[in-house]
Amino acid sequence: MTITIKDVAKKxxxxxxxxxxxxxxxxxxxxxxxKKVMQVIEELGYHPNGIARGLISKRSHTIxxxxxxxxxxxxTEFVSGIENITHQNGSxxxxxxxxxxxxxxxxxxxxxxxxQIDGIIFASELLTEDYYQFVKKMEIPIVLLSTISYDxxxxxxxxxxxxxxxxxxDYLIKNGHKNIGMIGGNKEDMVAGQPRIDGYLQAMxxxxxxxxxxxxxxxxxxxxxxxxxxxxxxxxxxxxxTAVFAxxxxxxxxxxxxxxxxxIKVPEQLSIIGYDNLSLAEMSIPPLTTxxxxxxxxxxxxxxxxxxxxxxxxxxxxRIFPHAIVERDSVRKI
Amino acid sequence: MTITIKDVAKKxxxxxxxxxxxxxxxxxxxxxxxKKVMQVIEELGYHPNGIARGLISKRSHTIxxxxxxxxxxxxTEFVSGIENITHQNGSxxxxxxxxxxxxxxxxxxxxxxxxQIDGIIFASELLTEDYYQFVKKMEIPIVLLSTISYDxxxxxxxxxxxxxxxxxxDYLIKNGHKNIGMIGGNKEDMVAGQPRIDGYLQAMxxxxxxxxxxxxxxxxxxxxxxxxxxxxxxxxxxxxxTAVFAxxxxxxxxxxxxxxxxxIKVPEQLSIIGYDNLSLAEMSIPPLTTxxxxxxxxxxxxxxxxxxxxxxxxxxxxRIFPHAIVERDSVRKI
DNA sequence: TTGTAGGCGTTATCAT
DNA sequence: ATGATAACGCCTACAA
Numbered sequence: 001m002t003i004t005i006k007d008v009a010k011k012x013x014x015x016x017x018x019x020x021x022x023x024x025x026x027x028x029x030x031x032x033x034x035k036k037v038m039q040v041i042e043e044l045g046y047h048p049n050g051i052a053r054g055l056i057s058k059r060s061h062t063i064x065x066x067x068x069x070x071x072x073x074x075x076t077e078f079v080s081g082i083e084n085i086t087h088q089n090g091s092x093x094x095x096x097x098x099x100x101x102x103x104x105x106x107x108x109x110x111x112x113x114x115x116q117i118d119g120i121i122f123a124s125e126l127l128t129e130d131y132y133q134f135v136k137k138m139e140i141p142i143v144l145l146s147t148i149s150y151d152x153x154x155x156x157x158x159x160x161x162x163x164x165x166x167x168x169x170d171y172l173i174k175n176g177h178k179n180i181g182m183i184g185g186n187k188e189d190m191v192a193g194q195p196r197i198d199g200y201l202q203a204m205x206x207x208x209x210x211x212x213x214x215x216x217x218x219x220x221x222x223x224x225x226x227x228x229x230x231x232x233x234x235x236x237x238x239x240x241x242t243a244v245f246a247x248x249x250x251x252x253x254x255x256x257x258x259x260x261x262x263x264i265k266v267p268e269q270l271s272i273i274g275y276d277n278l279s280l281a282e283m284s285i286p287p288l289t290t291x292x293x294x295x296x297x298x299x300x301x302x303x304x305x306x307x308x309x310x311x312x313x314x315x316x317x318x319r320i321f322p323h324a325i326v327e328r329d330s331v332r333k334i
Numbered sequence: 335m336t337i338t339i340k341d342v343a344k345k346x347x348x349x350x351x352x353x354x355x356x357x358x359x360x361x362x363x364x365x366x367x368x369k370k371v372m373q374v375i376e377e378l379g380y381h382p383n384g385i386a387r388g389l390i391s392k393r394s395h396t397i398x399x400x401x402x403x404x405x406x407x408x409x410t411e412f413v414s415g416i417e418n419i420t421h422q423n424g425s426x427x428x429x430x431x432x433x434x435x436x437x438x439x440x441x442x443x444x445x446x447x448x449x450q451i452d453g454i455i456f457a458s459e460l461l462t463e464d465y466y467q468f469v470k471k472m473e474i475p476i477v478l479l480s481t482i483s484y485d486x487x488x489x490x491x492x493x494x495x496x497x498x499x500x501x502x503x504d505y506l507i508k509n510g511h512k513n514i515g516m517i518g519g520n521k522e523d524m525v526a527g528q529p530r531i532d533g534y535l536q537a538m539x540x541x542x543x544x545x546x547x548x549x550x551x552x553x554x555x556x557x558x559x560x561x562x563x564x565x566x567x568x569x570x571x572x573x574x575x576t577a578v579f580a581x582x583x584x585x586x587x588x589x590x591x592x593x594x595x596x597x598i599k600v601p602e603q604l605s606i607i608g609y610d611n612l613s614l615a616e617m618s619i620p621p622l623t624t625x626x627x628x629x630x631x632x633x634x635x636x637x638x639x640x641x642x643x644x645x646x647x648x649x650x651x652x653r654i655f656p657h658a659i660v661e662r663d664s665v666r667k668i
Numbered sequence: 669t670t671g672t673a674g675g676c677g678t679t680a681t682c683a684t
Numbered sequence: 685a686t687g688a689t690a691a692c693g694c695c696t697a698c699a700a
Contacts, residue, residue, distance in 0.1 A: 002473075004676095004677055004678090005677065005678065006677080014686075014687085015686065015687045015688075016677090016678080016679095016687090016688095017679085017680085017686070017687060017688075017689095018685080018686060018687075020678065020679060020680090021679095021685095021686090023678095024679080026679090026680095027685095028685060028686070029685065029686080030685060030686095033685080033686085045471055045472075047444065047447045047448050047472070048448055048677085048678075049389075049448070049450060049676090049677050049678070050448040050449045050450060051385055051388045051389050051394060051449075051450050051676090051677080051678090052389055052676075052677035052678040052679085052692090053677080053678055053679075054385045054678090054692095055383075055385050055386055055389055055676090055677080055678070055679095055691095055692045055693065055694090056677095056678055056679050056680080056691080056692050057678090057679080057692090058692080060385060061449075062428070062449075070410060070413060070414040070417060071407075071410055071411065071414055071613070073405075073407065073410070075410075076404060076405055076407070076409075076410050077405065079404060079429070080404040080405055080431070083404060083429065083430075083431045084431075087430075087431070092428045092429075092430070092445065092449065093428065093429065094396070094426045094427065094428055095413070095417065095426075095427065095429055096417075096421075096426070097414070097417045097418075097421070110381060111426065113381045114381050114382055114383070114384040115384045115385075115395075115396075115426065116383060116384060116385050137379055138379075138381070139336075224613070224616070224617050250617075253617045254617075256619065257617065257619060257621075260619050260620075279405070279558070280614065280617070282558070283558050283584075283587045283588075283591065283614070283618075284617075284618075284619075285590065285591060285594050285618075285619050286594075338692090338693055338694085339693065339694065339695095340693080340694095348670075348671085349670065349671045349672075350671090350693090350694080350695090351670075351671060351672080351673095351695080351696080352669085352670060352671075354694065354695060354696085355669095355670090355695095355696095357694095358695080360695090360696090361669095362669060362670070363669065363670075364669060364670095367669080367670085382693085382694075383692090383693050383694070385692090385693080385694095386676090386692070386693035386694040386695090387693080387694060387695080388676095388694095389675095389676045389677065389678090389692090389693080389694075389695095390675080390676050390693095390694060390695050390696085391676090391694095391695085392676080
């Protein structure tokens with residue numbers, strides 16, 4: 001049997017109201033009784049029941065985090081930042097692994113609603129009409145992380161993907177490369193897929209570099225294997241390639257790996273620039289030049305925004321974080 | 335204003351008891367009223383309040399997960415497995431990032447208690463007397479993941495670290511290596527530190543191979559940098575080294591990285607075997623031979639055990655998972 | 669089949 | 685400064 005505020009009250013010969021006051025630092029008790037009560041609490045090892053509290057306060061001090069893929073280091077960084085701020089605000093985070101599955105996502109949304117979570121962080125996936133309608137109807141504060149909604153005014157935190165991709169490609173060009181290929185993620189992905197391809201295209205055009213379809217391979221995802229398959233395909237259809245822009249660090253590592261197998265030297269014969277700046281990037285051989293997103297800070301900012309909405313019920317402003325090229329050793333300067 | 339069971343009852347012209355019965359599939363209602371009620375629920379977009387439910391059922395359908403480090407891929411795999419099973423059981427997981435900080439850990443423990451979580455998974459860190467006493471007193475079901483308690487009978491899921499380390503070293507020896515060095519994690523770490531060193535020592539002795547202090551470097555942690563620093567130190571004090579056993583994959587990558595910088599060829603001049611089999615291992619150059627732990631399954635099993643305790647209130651048996659050498663290309667067969 | 673009422677552990681509003 | 689008591693949203697005997 002777990003002990004409640006009643007037990008404390010009884011043993012301390014006071015009413016539960018008094019105990020409650022002491023617990024919540026509300027005026028209306030003497031130092032003396034406080035001392036007595038605190039002692040009893042200590043003796044009994046009493047801990048208030050947050051559930052009962054939540055029933056009244058209508059706050060669960062919990063926020064929900066929806067992520068498509070748990071196994072990516074990207075998410076790890078996000079989650080890490082989210083957890084920091086959440087804890088700092090005396091709350092905790094429930095993490096939900098959607099696997100990019102619409103049905104599962106809706107299930108989670110309902111679960112979170114039933115759990116009475118105070119807010120939601122929705123990461124790295126398009127906010128569909130369904131999701132949006134649900135969240136809106138339930139009046140749950142939400143902010144998007146590394147994604148956006150095209151049709152609705154939902155606050156977000158992200159990097160300008162197209163611009164970042166432009167910068168990456170531009171960096172390659174500025175370093176003397178002309179035959180630049182790109183390995184993108186999923187073209188259908190309106191958030192991280194197409195925009196990065198567009199940024200690449202934009203840079204190529206700007207510098208009057210030819211860019212045929214053969215120079216772009218867009219696979220199914222952003223993983224190592226996608227990089228492996230992608231580069232095999234790329235080098236076959238565009239053998240003149242001298243530099244590649246990979247839409248993720250994992251893809252970039254896949255490229256490096258294939259290059260190594262084929263005896264192509266990086267960066268002497270092939271330059272590579274990645275995207276994300278995961279810890280992987282420093283660990284690769286050669287260390288990977290890549291465009292960095294401030295992952296952890298983004299997670300933190302998004303979380304701060306959620307709490308801002310929760311606490312002040314004010315609308316918050318979206319935020320685009322700056323990206324930056326992190327120069328390491330995978331790009332040859334011609 | 336959020337709608338409650340009362341609103342549903344009123345609009346459907348029934349009592350809240352009836353609505354509750356329908357919601358929980360308890361006998362005592364006609365098909366007809368069910369239809370009516372369900373329709374009203376639909377119209378109103380009603381969702382039961384899990385908090386209120388929890389107050390009665392004394393179950394929060396939430397479990398707490400304590401991990402020391404969020405940014406490691408090890409944890410990612412664990413968490414992934416945990417989340418799977420948790421969701422499968424209609425619950426969710428609150429993840430707590432302790433940073434190996436005792437005070438923070440105790441705070442989290444109390445937070446979790448107040449949240450009335452149903453159980454705890456405690457990962458990759460020694461269960462101190464404090465933690466144990468708290469959990470015991472609060473009668474919270476707990477299972478340890480990739481760690482153990484020396485002094486108390488707390489169920490755990492892990493791999494036999496010493497044995498695994500023995501296997502790794504043995505593998506090196508069987509492939510003809512004699513001058514084998516080791517780069518361990520933290521020696522103070524009674525769970526993942528010393529046992530792996532012991533396993534290494536055991537294998538060396540068994541095969542009558544000399545093993546001086548110079549052959550072992552034990553750093554502060556299990557990260558990439560520890561591998562970098564560790565190997566620099568190792569090769570200085572033990573230049574004859576021809577193979578190294580790294581206590582983690584990240585350490586191994588650090589070693590490879592330094593070797594590359596120094597122009598030492600892997601595996602031609604230096605063989606390396608890692609520990610963990612993270613996805614990193616396949617991505618390295620050359621692909622890393624390592625001893626694999628079934629991370630995700632371990633997370634899943636630990637979670638199943640927690641639910642076993644919660645649901646059946648039975649004591650569960652600890653489980654040691656088998657490890658396995660995953661042969662890739664970082665060890666030269668002499 | 670259905671409704672009434674008490675209780676889960678707190679907090680908040682009254683009195684005293 | 686303190687104590688009774690009504691909520692909070694739901695479940696569950698017990699009645700009807």
